Amino acid sequence: MEAENSGRELAAGDRFYSHNKLRTGVVGDLLGEGGQGSVYKSEFGGGTYALKWYHPYYVEIDGTLMERLRRAIARGAPDDRFLWPLELVEHPARTDSFGYVMGLRPDEFRSIRELLAPPPNRIELSLEKRLFVCQQIADSFLSLHAKGFCYQDINFGNFFVHPTSGRVLICDNDNVNVDGSEASVYGTRKFMAPEIVRRETTPNGRTDLYSMAVLFFYILIGWHPLDGKKEAEANLLTEQLEHELYGTAPLFLFDENDTSNGPVSPMHDMLVCRWRSLPEKLRSLFLRAFGIGLNNPNKRVIEKEWLKTMDGFQRATFACSDCRYEHIYDHVQGRSAGECVYCSTALAPPPMLLIGTKYIALGEGAVVTLADFGHANAPRWESMAIVVEHPQKPGVFGLKNTTQEPWRVRPPGGQETMVSPGKTVLLADGLRIEAGANQATVVAPDAISSLKAGSGNEARCD
The missing domain is CATH 3.30.200.20 (Phosphorylase Kinase; domain 1)
Known part of the structure; x- marks a missing residue:
C-alpha cells in the first residue's frame, strides 16, 4: 500500500x-x-x-x-x-x-548564484577559483556541443559550485535538445541572446555561446554585461525597457566605441576595478562577445577560445600587497604589473613559473600540482612542489620538491644540478626545472624589487 x-x-x-x-x-x-x-x-x-x-x-x-x-x-x-x-x-x-x-548532487555544493550574494551568504571564491569555474563550464559545453546538443536555457539555476574547491556540477539537463530541433523553452531573460529576445530564432548552439559569456561576466565581474547607464537611470525597469536593453538595442557596459551605456560612478566603481584588473586578452574576448557578437552569432567566442585564454591566466593571480585586491599578471602585455586598480599601490607580483603557455604565480605557500606540470592522469590537486621561505634568510623563497623523484635544475649561468625529493631550489629569474619529460622556467616580473635571486651559480637553498 x-x-x-x-x-x-x-x-x-x-x-x-x-x-x-x-x-x-x-x-x-x-x-x-x-x-x-x-x-x-x-x-x-x-x-x-x-x-x-x-x-x-x-x-x-x-x-x-x-x-x-x-x-x-x-x-x-x-x-x-x-x-x-x-x-x-x-x-x-x-x-x-x-x-x-x-545523479544526486552532494549537499556541500551550492548554487552558483551565491557567488553574487551579499555576505554572509556569499561563496568567497578567489579569482583563481572563479577562473577555474569558468574553465569547467566552457569545457563541459564544448563536450555538450560536440555531441550535437544545445543546452537552451543557461542561467544561475543550472549550476552548482563547491565552496572551497570550485568544482562545478550542471543540473536541469532535461531542456537539452539536438541543436536545430524545435525548442522547448526560450530561456531566461537576462541570459537570452538578443535574437531570442526579439523572437527571431529559438535557442541553438550559438545562443548558448552568448548565454555562457553572460554567465562568465557574472562570475568574474559580478554584474550583467548590458546593465550600464541606461539601466541605472531607469526609474522603473519595464518590460518595454528590458526588451530594448537586452533585445533591440543592446550595448555593452564597457563598449569602447559607444559609451552611452557606460559605467556610472559610484554605482559601478567596483565593476570598473574588476574589469581593469583582467588581462587585455581576456577583456578582448568579452569585448567581442558583447560587441560584434551581440548581433552576429557567427562572431561569438567559442569554448576553445575561452579555455585557451583562461588556462594561460588562471594560475597567474596575485593580490596587492597593501589592500589585497586580486589581479592577474598580464604576461601578454609585458612583465611590468603597474599599479593596483583599487588603491593605486605599485604592484609587486611574485615570480611566475612558466609551463608551456601557462603562468603560475609563486607566492609564499603556492602549490604547483602534477596536473600543472603535464601529468594528465594525476589528481588535479596532487602536489608536485610548494613555495617555501628559506629557513635562515627571511624574504628569500624557494621551490620544494614534494614528489618522490628528483628534478634536474639549471640556474641562469650556472651548472645543472639535482634537487632530491624534500629538497628546495632557490627561485631565480631564468631557473629551468626538468621533472621527467616536462620542463618549466621561473620568470621574475620586472616590477619585483624585493626578489633576492642570489648569484647566477646559486641553485640550492637547503
Whole structure:
C-alpha cells in the first residue's frame, strides 16, 4: 500500500519503476520543486539517486519532453559534471506523468548564484577559483556541443559550485535538445541572446555561446554585461525597457566605441576595478562577445577560445600587497604589473613559473600540482612542489620538491644540478626545472624589487 500523498504528486515511501519494469525504486525526501516538477531523494536499483517527477500539466504542454529524455539517455552525459538523466521511470498510480533518475548532487555544493550574494551568504571564491569555474563550464559545453546538443536555457539555476574547491556540477539537463530541433523553452531573460529576445530564432548552439559569456561576466565581474547607464537611470525597469536593453538595442557596459551605456560612478566603481584588473586578452574576448557578437552569432567566442585564454591566466593571480585586491599578471602585455586598480599601490607580483603557455604565480605557500606540470592522469590537486621561505634568510623563497623523484635544475649561468625529493631550489629569474619529460622556467616580473635571486651559480637553498 502506498504512503499517503499529503497533496504532493509523490510521497515518501511510494514505489516507482523503470519503464521496462526491470528495476524498482522508493521515493524519499522532497529536495525541491519548481515549475516543471519536483525532485526527490530516492533509492533505485541498489543506489541513491535524485528523482525528478514532472507535473502533469507540464507533460501535457511539452510535447517533445519524452523524446528529448530518451535521446539524452541513449547518448549519455557529455562529461561527469552533468547530472544527466539516467533512466525514465513511472508510478503505477500516476499515469498522467513520469520522471527520470539522475545523479544526486552532494549537499556541500551550492548554487552558483551565491557567488553574487551579499555576505554572509556569499561563496568567497578567489579569482583563481572563479577562473577555474569558468574553465569547467566552457569545457563541459564544448563536450555538450560536440555531441550535437544545445543546452537552451543557461542561467544561475543550472549550476552548482563547491565552496572551497570550485568544482562545478550542471543540473536541469532535461531542456537539452539536438541543436536545430524545435525548442522547448526560450530561456531566461537576462541570459537570452538578443535574437531570442526579439523572437527571431529559438535557442541553438550559438545562443548558448552568448548565454555562457553572460554567465562568465557574472562570475568574474559580478554584474550583467548590458546593465550600464541606461539601466541605472531607469526609474522603473519595464518590460518595454528590458526588451530594448537586452533585445533591440543592446550595448555593452564597457563598449569602447559607444559609451552611452557606460559605467556610472559610484554605482559601478567596483565593476570598473574588476574589469581593469583582467588581462587585455581576456577583456578582448568579452569585448567581442558583447560587441560584434551581440548581433552576429557567427562572431561569438567559442569554448576553445575561452579555455585557451583562461588556462594561460588562471594560475597567474596575485593580490596587492597593501589592500589585497586580486589581479592577474598580464604576461601578454609585458612583465611590468603597474599599479593596483583599487588603491593605486605599485604592484609587486611574485615570480611566475612558466609551463608551456601557462603562468603560475609563486607566492609564499603556492602549490604547483602534477596536473600543472603535464601529468594528465594525476589528481588535479596532487602536489608536485610548494613555495617555501628559506629557513635562515627571511624574504628569500624557494621551490620544494614534494614528489618522490628528483628534478634536474639549471640556474641562469650556472651548472645543472639535482634537487632530491624534500629538497628546495632557490627561485631565480631564468631557473629551468626538468621533472621527467616536462620542463618549466621561473620568470621574475620586472616590477619585483624585493626578489633576492642570489648569484647566477646559486641553485640550492637547503
